[in-house]
Amino acid sequence: MNLDHAKEIFENYLDSYDRDDDKIRLKIVHTYGVVEQSKEIARRMHLSDEDSRLAQLIALLHDIGRFEQLKQFDSFEPGTIHGGISKNHRQPTDYPLCL
Secondary structure: OOHHHHHHHHHHHHOOOOOOOHHHHHHHHHHHHHHHHHHHHHHHOOOOHHHHHHHHHHHHHOOHHHHHHHHHHOOOOOOOOHHHHHHHHOOHHHOOOOO
């Protein structure tokens, strides 16, 4: 699994959003913070390198629907369910992150 490649694709994905928007910036900072925390948790748990990279990949993608949610609704409100948005927004083959 190539985590650097996944991050590069994620950054390209973010290019379709307004990075100057405070809410978008907040989600970007949050996402990378979760990635760093997952790396630290994996280290403390003595996970293998592969499992650590998997944890970081999951962290990178954990809120991906939030970006489209903000674009469509300008909201983090629970009524605009981001899980459904992320599921329907892109197909896995659109972003071969690590395969």
